[in-house]
Amino acid sequence: MAKGAHGSRQAAWEFFGAELKRRREEAPLTQVELGARVFVSGGYIGQFEQAIRKPQLDVAQRIDAVLQTAGFFERMWRKLIDDKRYADYFAKAVGLEQVATVIEEFEPVVVPGLLQTAPYAWALTVTTHPFATEELIGEKVSARLERSGILKDATRPRYWAILHECALRTPVGGAACMADQLEHVAATARERKAFVQVVPFAAGAHALMGKSLRLMEFEDAPPTVYTEAAYAGELLDDPAMVKRSRHAYDLLRAAALSPEASLALIDSAAEDFRRCTSTT
Known part of the structure; x- marks a missing residue:
């Protein structure tokens, strides 16, 4: 059961990353260009897209603002990180x-x-x-x-x-x-x-x-x-x-x-x- 929960959450982060990549390319912006606008490196944007690292809440909020995604990434962040598995x-x-x-x-x-x-x-x-x-x-x-x-x-x-x-x-x-x-x-x-x-x-x-x-x-x-x-x-x-x-x-x-x-x-x-x- 624990293993399954971990797998489903990782899959959700992979979806987060895939959506970030899709919407960034539609903008269209490079990883470096998006990173500059949300105050992280282009390498970090790449790691978010590959679900290697997870963004902080304020970064997710800035991504929403730059890509005009109406709070999509903030909502996903709150569901995946700000959850009741942690105090x-x-x-x-x-x-x-x-x-x-x-x-x-x-x-x-x-x-x-x-x-x-x-x-x-x-x-x-x-x-x-x-x-x-x-x-x-x-x-x-x-x-x-x-x-x-x-x-x-x-x-x-x-x-x-x-x-x-x-x-x-x-x-x-x-x-x-x-x-x-x-x-x-x-x-x-x-x-x-x-x-x-x-x-x-x-x-x-x-x-x-x-x-x-x-x-x-x-x-x-x-x-x-x-x-x-x-x-x-x-x-x-x-x-x-x-x-x-x-x-x-x-x-x-x-x-x-x-x-x-x-x-x-x-x-x-x-x-x-x-x-x-x-x-x-």
Whole structure:
């Protein structure tokens, strides 16, 4: 069911791209010409048309204005991105994530969404929605796995994830689930699709105690910070706040283990969980 939901949504984005190409050519405008008018590069227009990347809402609105499509692309955007599979406070961050060229994030308790496996995401979702139907849980897991698709694209962002050791040791979904999850994180790092570091328990206090943080950079827009607490999230683009967040992230990076030592710790934690499965 989750796989089917992902496939149908991808097909809808492919339709979005095909319509964009058709209406652009009818204008007639080249990708570069349309890009100049909506304040993105011609290459981005090409990626939108191929459903490789997804536009931000304001870009979809400007495309409607330039191509005189009476809000068609804005309506499609809202249906595909601004949907109830995501919490309202997170939906806009998802849209930005799709067009970011750099994503740097820290998670203090759980494995970041972009690195989660389906069983791990399912276990987390059941924990936070204990009375939800199987269908609703499947939709939310599908949405999370769909997000991780950006790390598979040829145009994937430069992704840097810092995890606290707590995220490695908390047995979400049981020992087998955690072993698979940590092996997936390690494999993603070794395939150079992500740069992963771990802040060990031994580091003690650090610059982002108990706070998740995501820094995003873009080709044609200023950087943005997304922070999240329980049932609330906030996007910040004020330059002073972005600068402070960058400073905190750099301090955290300095407190983390080296990439090599981080992978060794992830491997060790995975082996610990794997041993638990063999003794039960």
